[in-house]
Amino acid sequence: MHYPESFSELVEYLKLLPGVGRRGAERIALAMIEWDGGQLRSFGELLAGLPERIGKCPRCGALADGGELCRICSDPRRDVSQICVVENMTQLAAVEKGNYFRGVYLVLGGRLSPLDGEDGSSLNIPLLRERASQPETKEVILALSSDVEGRATAAFLAELLAGFPVKLSRPALGLPAGANLSYADGATIAAAFSNRTDMQ
Amino acid sequence: MHYPESFSELVEYLKLLPGVGRRGAERIALAMIEWDGGQLRSFGELLAGLPERIGKCPRCGALADGGELCRICSDPRRDVSQICVVENMTQLAAVEKGNYFRGVYLVLGGRLSPLDGEDGSSLNIPLLRERASQPETKEVILALSSDVEGRATAAFLAELLAGFPVKLSRPALGLPAGANLSYADGATIAAAFSNRTDMQ
Numbered sequence: 001m002h003y004p005e006s007f008s009e010l011v012e013y014l015k016l017l018p019g020v021g022r023r024g025a026e027r028i029a030l031a032m033i034e035w036d037g038g039q040l041r042s043f044g045e046l047l048a049g050l051p052e053r054i055g056k057c058p059r060c061g062a063l064a065d066g067g068e069l070c071r072i073c074s075d076p077r078r079d080v081s082q083i084c085v086v087e088n089m090t091q092l093a094a095v096e097k098g099n100y101f102r103g104v105y106l107v108l109g110g111r112l113s114p115l116d117g118e119d120g121s122s123l124n125i126p127l128l129r130e131r132a133s134q135p136e137t138k139e140v141i142l143a144l145s146s147d148v149e150g151r152a153t154a155a156f157l158a159e160l161l162a163g164f165p166v167k168l169s170r171p172a173l174g175l176p177a178g179a180n181l182s183y184a185d186g187a188t189i190a191a192a193f194s195n196r197t198d199m200q
Numbered sequence: 201m202h203y204p205e206s207f208s209e210l211v212e213y214l215k216l217l218p219g220v221g222r223r224g225a226e227r228i229a230l231a232m233i234e235w236d237g238g239q240l241r242s243f244g245e246l247l248a249g250l251p252e253r254i255g256k257c258p259r260c261g262a263l264a265d266g267g268e269l270c271r272i273c274s275d276p277r278r279d280v281s282q283i284c285v286v287e288n289m290t291q292l293a294a295v296e297k298g299n300y301f302r303g304v305y306l307v308l309g310g311r312l313s314p315l316d317g318e319d320g321s322s323l324n325i326p327l328l329r330e331r332a333s334q335p336e337t338k339e340v341i342l343a344l345s346s347d348v349e350g351r352a353t354a355a356f357l358a359e360l361l362a363g364f365p366v367k368l369s370r371p372a373l374g375l376p377a378g379a380n381l382s383y384a385d386g387a388t389i390a391a392a393f394s395n396r397t398d399m400q
Contacts, residue, residue, distance in 0.1 A: 002272055002296050003289075004265045006246070006253040013243045018231045024219070030289055031218045033263065037251030043213045044248025046206070051237030053206040063233065065204045072202055089203075089230055096202050 007033065059131075061107035061124040063089055072104055079103045081138040083131055085157065087111050087145065095143060103141075106131055111144060111153040120156065128157070132164040139167040146173060207233065259331075261307035261324045263289055272304055279303045281338040283331055285357065287311050287345065295343060303341075306331055311344060311353040320356065328357070332364040339367040346373060 003011070007029060014025035032040065054063060057070035064070035072078055082103025086092045092105050108123045131137055142157055144150035158168055173191035175184055184192070203211075207229060214225035232240065254263060257270035264270035272278055282303025286292045292305050308323045331337055342357055344350035358368055373391035375384055384392070 002262070002270070002293060004254060004263055004271065006250060006265065007263055009246055010250065013246065016235070016239075017228050019224070019227070026290070026293070027219070028217050032247075033250065033254055035216075039216075040250050041248045044244045044246065044250070046209055046213065046244065047232075047247060048241045048244025050206060050210065050233065050240050050244070054204060054233055062202070063204055063207055065206065070202070071204065090226070093202060093226070 060105045061109055061127060062092060062105055077102070080136050082141065083137055083139070084141045084143050085128065086143050087150070087153075091143065091145075101141075103139075108153075111149050112156055113149050125157075125160070129160070129164075132161050132166050137166055139169060142168065142170045144170075256307075259327075260305045261309055261327060262292060262305055277302070280336050282341065283337055283339070284341045284343050285328065286343050287350070287353075291343065291345075301341075303339075308353075311349050312356055313349050325357075325360070329360070329364075332361050332366050337366050339369060342368065342370045344370075 010029045010032065011022070011025045014020055014028050015022060017025075020028065035043075053066050055066040055068075056062070057064040057068075057073050059069055059073040062070040062072065064073075068074070079102050082101075083106050084095060084101055084103055085106045085108060086095060087108050087110060089107060092107060095101055095105075106124065106128050108125075108128070110118055110123055112118060112120050112123075128140075132140060140161060142154040144154045144157075154170060161168060172195055173188065174195055175181065175188060175192045181189075210229045210232065211222070211225045214220055214228050215222060217225075220228065235243075253266050255266040255268075256262070257264035257268075257273050259269055259273040262270040262272065264273075268274070279302050282301070283306050284295060284301055284303055285306045285308060286295060287308050287310060289307065292307060295301050295305075306324065306328050308325075308328070310318055310323055312318060312320050312323075328340075332340060340361060342354040344354045344357075354370060361368060372395055373388065374395055375381065375388060375392045381389075
């Protein structure tokens with residue numbers, strides 16, 4: 001009412017961002033209109049051009065420049081015999097941060113979640129089957145979350161891939177690096193003890 | 201590194217928003233690229249067009265459609281004899297929410313803050329002097345924050361306006377509506393008691 005039309009439109013868009021409510025959107029909008037005009041214009045042009053510029057990698061489902069392979073699939077140093085299945089790009093980024101895994105990915109695009117109506121039909125399962133059936137694929141690492149839905153999804157995928165000539169694995173459960181034992185929950189302690197490693 | 205170029209550019213822009221760090225920016229960017237292409241495009245066009253569409257009201261300094269009076273200054277039902285001085289648009293919005301004040305505003309665009317190098321030279325003080333000297337102006341309400349810098353700014357403005365034939369006032373200090381007395385701080389209690397109102 002006391003804001004000009006264009007400002008209200010800006011607030012409506014900002015309210016669509018995750019974790020941003022009306023007050024946050026107004027605060028962000030007030031800051032954005034203080035930006036230099038050229039900066040606002042180039043941000044706007046970037047957003048307007050995104051649908052053309054960004055897409056999904058046809059080999060793994062990760063984000064990629066439109067119509068191209070993603071940076072990992074197009075890197076010849078990556079080992080295509082190992083495929084790490086993750087739920088989304090955030091998890092892919094987390095695995096990459098570990099700086100250990102040198103294989104390639106398959107981004108599922110979600111996980112089984114019956115309560116949210118996700119029965120697997122919108123997941124990248126056809127792509128996973130296709131990749132698992134290719135002769136270069138030796139191992140599929142199911143790096144899903146270790147909560148209930150993540151484990152259900154891993155179990156579902158394990159069953160689905162049972163007939164393929166690939167090794168199936170999942171990351172070890174145990175204590176986080178640098179963690180204090182007294183803050184670990186019972187399930188983590190149990191997993192860490194049952195998977196204890198020899199020190200000799 | 202594992203994100204496409206356009207995605208990284210998006211994250212860099214989002215990091216400029218207030219209260220958004222690297223992780224928040226990535227989370228927002230991942231959500232935005234799931235938006236429908238048309239929506240991204242129209243948001244982008246809105247941003248790119250903002251520098252032309254949005255401006256400051258020449259009468260009060262509030263946000264306005266480019267080159268025009270703001271919604272309040274252009275509303276003939278508002279009482280131009282009362283000018284409420286606020287620091288910024290957020291405070292203007294707060295006063296409007298009270299749904300009590302029917303006068304007009306002057307948006308200072310900040311407040312005196314020697315530690316941040318704000319000595320008043322970038323504030324809308326020339327506009328305030330001009331408005332205060334106009335014959336229709338009867339009262340100036342200094343609705344600044346009641347913290348140290350707000351009070352210093354109000355004192356500075358009061359001195360500045362002392363020579364003008366206008367009444368100067370400020371909002372009453374007291375207990376917030378609906379508040380429990382036991383949570384009020386000492387300064388608020390003291391103000392509420394010294395300004396107590398008669399109940400007969």
